Amino acid sequence: MNLKKIVSLLVILILYSVGNNVLAHGVDGDTQTFLSGNDGVAFGPFLYIGAKHMLTGYDHLLFLVGVIFFLYRPKEVLLYVSFFTIGHSLTLLLGVMADISINSYLIDAIIALSIVYKGFDNLGGFKRFFGAQPNxxxxxxxFGLFHGFGLASKLQDFKFDKDGLFTNLxxxxxxxxxxxxxxxAFVLILITLWRRSPSFIRFSTLTNTLLMAAGFLLLGYQLTGYVTS
Known part of the structure; x- marks a missing residue:
């Protein structure tokens, strides 16, 4: 694949997320209808909805792009993604099962902040400005815990039948x-191909700056929603 196409795809992913921030945790009409009318166990449909929601959850994906951007070893990628998975799985299940209600705008604002954090971290901002590197x-x-609460906050908008709730979740x-x-898998393929070129380091600053910009824009959108709602 041409190098320019690889860089363009990564940049488009970041910019597209900003232009579609409303969809970051949105639920389309068909899904709303199903969730509102669901009765009993529906493992398959909920599995499909979960997969579709993650693939359109640009805030989650942008955070993960930042997490894996400078991870070169598969073992490291697996480790960090596992930490994220454990975090959001715990709070997704806990949030819905225990009916822990958190304002969706505020939780999404924290998720947007996680994107800013990772871009800033990748740029070496903590060492440069604070002289220390967070764990x-x-x-x-x-941040995975907060991402899980973000997923839970949308599901809580629907009054699920308690019968089969855990199985559905x-x-x-x-x-x-x-x-x-x-x-x-898609992002890793693109980044791996890009890393073969000397331009990876040169354009990594721009890419992570765009990542931070996307996070700030999403943060502003969510805080505006919180104030005006």
């Missing part, structure tokens, strides 16, 4: 992981 694994786990969470795997 990246702990940060990914903690399990299906949704597995679907989220499937969607995450598909998206990460």
């Amino acid at each position: 990246t694994k702990a940060a990914v786990l903690i 399990l299906g949704f969470n597995i679907g989220v992981e499937i969607g995450q795997f598909i998206a990460l």
